Amino acid sequence: MSVRGSNRKVNRITSGVCMFINGLGTANPPYRYSKADCWEAFKTSKWFQRLDLRSHMIMETVLKKDNGIESRSLAVESLDEVFSIDPDTLHGRFLDNAPALGATAGGAALKEAGIDASAIDGVVISTCTGYLCPGLTSYVIERLGLRTDVLAFDLVGQGCAAALPNWRLAEALLSTGSCLNVLSICVEVSSAAMYLDNDPGVLISACLFGDGAGAAVLSRHQNPQRRSIEWKGFASLINPAERDALFFETRQGMLRNVLTRTVPRLAAGHAQQVLNTVLNGANLKPEDISAWIMHAGGRDVLIALQNQLKITTEDLHYSADMLRLYGNMSSAFIYFVLQAALKDNAKPGWWWVSSFGAGFSCHGALLKAA
Known part of the structure; x- marks a missing residue:
């Protein structure tokens, strides 16, 4: 899926320092x-x-x-x-x-x-x-x-x-x-x-x-008393051409959230580009990902992600579970999904974390879980 205005290079960074989620x-x-x-x-x-x-x-x-x-x-x-x-x-x-x-x-x-x-x-x-x-x-x-x-x-x-x-x-x-x-x-x-x-x-x-x-x-150092979750790589895609699809504006001194119908499509398309960039750089394929830690903008966004990334409902069940229990908590949501995966003792290996939102922006990180 092409994304309007996003034929720019995705910024990919391979981590040069050890960083662990302790x-x-x-x-x-x-x-x-x-x-x-x-x-x-x-x-x-x-x-x-x-x-x-x-x-x-x-x-x-x-x-x-x-x-x-x-x-x-x-x-x-x-x-x-x-x-x-x-x-x-x-x-x-x-x-x-x-x-x-x-x-x-x-x-x-x-x-x-x-x-x-x-x-x-x-x-x-x-x-x-x-x-x-x-x-x-x-x-x-x-x-x-x-x-x-x-x-x-x-x-x-x-x-x-x-x-x-x-x-x-x-x-x-x-x-x-x-x-x-x-x-x-x-x-x-x-x-x-x-x-x-x-x-x-x-x-x-x-x-x-x-x-x-x-x-x-x-x-910088792993806590030996807990499971090792190491940050290994990161990519971002900022697409100002789609800024009007999702943003806050101020009206009468209050924040008004502008949410358009294009958001699920944009989220899925941007997420695909960021994922491809990081996986290609790491010589990995989507099937190498053992846990998907995805922001859930809503039910329609999860459906779009599933279809675009060609993954299953089960792959997104941590995100769906947190959405059902708490709704969309904006930037805080990813922490809840990652916490759910850890509590469930999700399969070790490569984990993919992705968040997207205003801008239109999308970010992704590759984690290595022991």
């Missing part, structure tokens, strides 16, 4: 809601009267039929709060929840890695659902008790794709010799980027996204 952690708000819960809350909200009949039909179709998602964690004690949509409320929701979620996931990753917070030399945090200055690193450093001389980087604007660029920056920090351990965190409070109008893409987006955070301890 610990993983995830976190969600304590409040979980089913599709049925969301539909009932929408019907009784003021937005039901504000939106037109076509919008009612779209919301009912997405929330009452199989869309690959059964429940989502949202940072609200009641779904009534979701429909309070104004800039101050949404910013307050992000401020109240993003630092806590990021620190909880980060603390879990540190515990699994078996290291103290003082051993972290760098911290990289990605988000796209809110803005703070100073950034989230300031809050997480404080909450986790990281050293005050830690190298801290806040990354924004990469959307669902952000996890792998985050890890690539961690690899660069490790390669300089200035860091032995980097804490990577992606945290998204999608309920803080809530927006509703009669645009079908906006409505579908409101039904897909959940709140969550993922974290990884990325280190």
